[in-house]
Amino acid sequence: MxxxxxxxxxxxxxxxxxxxxxxxxxxxxxxxxxxxxxxxxxxxxxxxxxxxxxxxxxxxxxxxxxxxxxxxxxxxxxxxxxxxxxxxxxxxxxxxxxxxxxxxxxxxxxxxxxxxxxxxxxxxxxxxxxxxxxxxxxxxxxxxxxxxxxxxxxxxxxxxxxxxxxxxxxxxxxxxxxxxxxxxxxxxxxxxxxxxxxxxxxxxxxxxxxxxxxxxxxxxxxxxxxxxxxxxxxxxxxxxxxxxxxxxxxxxxFLRTPKFTLFRNFSNGQVFMEIDKGIVTDLGVSVHVDDVSASFQHLLGKRFSKLVLDEFELVVEGLQHSKIGRISCNKSLK
Structure with missing residues (x-):
């Protein structure tokens, strides 16, 4: 041809x-x-x-x-x-x-x-x-x-x-x-x-x-x-x-992905996870639980993946009670 x-x-x-x-x-x-x-x-x-x-x-x-x-x-x-x-x-x-x-x-x-x-x-x-x-x-x-x-x-x-x-x-x-x-x-x-x-x-x-x-x-x-x-x-x-x-x-x-935030509702409130350039940069929860920092800290700074999403869902499943709690990403983890 x-x-x-x-x-x-x-x-x-x-x-x-x-x-x-x-x-x-x-x-x-x-x-x-x-x-x-x-x-x-x-x-x-x-x-x-x-x-x-x-x-x-x-x-x-x-x-x-x-x-x-x-x-x-x-x-x-x-x-x-x-x-x-x-x-x-x-x-x-x-x-x-x-x-x-x-x-x-x-x-x-x-x-x-x-x-x-x-x-x-x-x-x-x-x-x-x-x-x-x-x-x-x-x-x-x-x-x-x-x-x-x-x-x-x-x-x-x-x-x-x-x-x-x-x-x-x-x-x-x-x-x-x-x-x-x-x-x-x-x-x-x-x-x-x-x-x-x-x-x-x-x-x-x-x-x-x-x-x-x-x-x-x-x-x-x-x-x-x-x-x-x-x-x-x-x-x-x-x-x-x-x-x-x-x-x-x-x-x-992956890393060129525009910043996005996932919100997950549960019986007593809502949890969010922010991902910027493919990295988990912020997490928050609208209720207070003991050791919130310990529950989330290991996800901060990680590359977003199916494994991170599954871990996030496990944290959500374990949340109970109701007061305000929040953590933010340590800049050094980005």
């Missing part, structure tokens, strides 16, 4: 090209996407990148991983589901090999989510006779069910819009991976995903394949140049390894 006849033109002439990543590692593909955004000039050329990943949950740049997914269960789903944070905003999505990802790179002035989604919509109509619509959130839907989520990043001169396309994803694993297990009231400034009813294209056309959908979109996008990317390495993309390390790091995935 190196050359495809131009079938469709934008309002003004621009050079359009396509790259298809053969890599299925989420961190490497995110690094490639970011490398292209940083190093290519899209002022007079557009690029469409196709990519797929082994099972993973991908949260938006400003989201909270502990609120967006079943973080404790991810390693146990199938052969393990990775957790990644992308560089764009928007909500959380689940990827597997039956989910096709598309990134449309353009100049800032040509950025248009709707135009990109219309390319996909026309391809599904022309090749599969599937009717889709773009809703007010600029998601692609079949009737009331979403088949594609969407997010973007806008720079000074360049921009990209990326979206998922559910073809035959494992909806059982998707549901399990995106389940919120926190049984607490939460105060946070993090972006929160909007839960929607979803659908695979295979529910409409049982024999549809990722390759078939990709071919249909290629015909509609009508690029004369297609590049198959077999290796994403320093020889072809200098500096991509460092970008990948950033995406895989705990400091990016």
């Amino acid at each position: 190196r050359h495809i006849k131009r079938l469709y033109c934008t309002h003004r002439h621009v050079a359009k090209s396509v790259c298809i990543s053969k890599c299925t590692d989420i961190f490497t593909n995110l690094a490639l996407e970011d490398w292209l955004y940083q190093n290519r000039d899209f002022t007079h050329s557009h690029l469409l990148m196709f990519w797929r990943n082994e099972p993973c949950v991908v949260i938006g740049r400003h989201q909270n991983p502990w609120l967006e997914c079943n973080f404790a269960a991810l390693p146990c789903i199938e052969n393990g589901v990775k957790l990644a944070r992308r560089n764009s905003g928007g909500g959380t999505v689940y990827h597997d090999l039956e989910n096709l990802n598309l990134t449309f790179f353009t100049g800032r002035s040509e950025y248009s989510r709707r135009s990109n989604l219309e390319v996909i919509s026309r391809s599904l109509k022309n090749s599969f006779n599937i009717e889709t619509k773009i809703n007010e959130r600029e998601d692609l839907c079949i009737k009331q069910s979403k088949i594609s989520g969407t997010a973007s990043k806008l720079g000074r001169t360049s921009a990209y819009h990326h979206c998922t396309l559910l073809i035959n994803s494992n909806k059982t694993n998707l549901s399990l991976a995106l389940r919120n297990i926190l049984d607490c009231e939460v105060k946070t400034n993090a972006s929160v995903s909007v839960r929607s009813k979803i659908m695979n294209l295979s529910e409409v056309i049982p024999d549809v394949t990722v390759e078939g959908v990709m071919k249909a979109i290629l015909l509609e996008y009508a690029s004369k140049e297609i590049e198959i990317i077999e290796e994403i390495d320093e020889n072809h993309f200098p500096g991509v390894g460092k970008i990948r390390e950033m995406f895989e790091s705990d400091s990016w995935r």
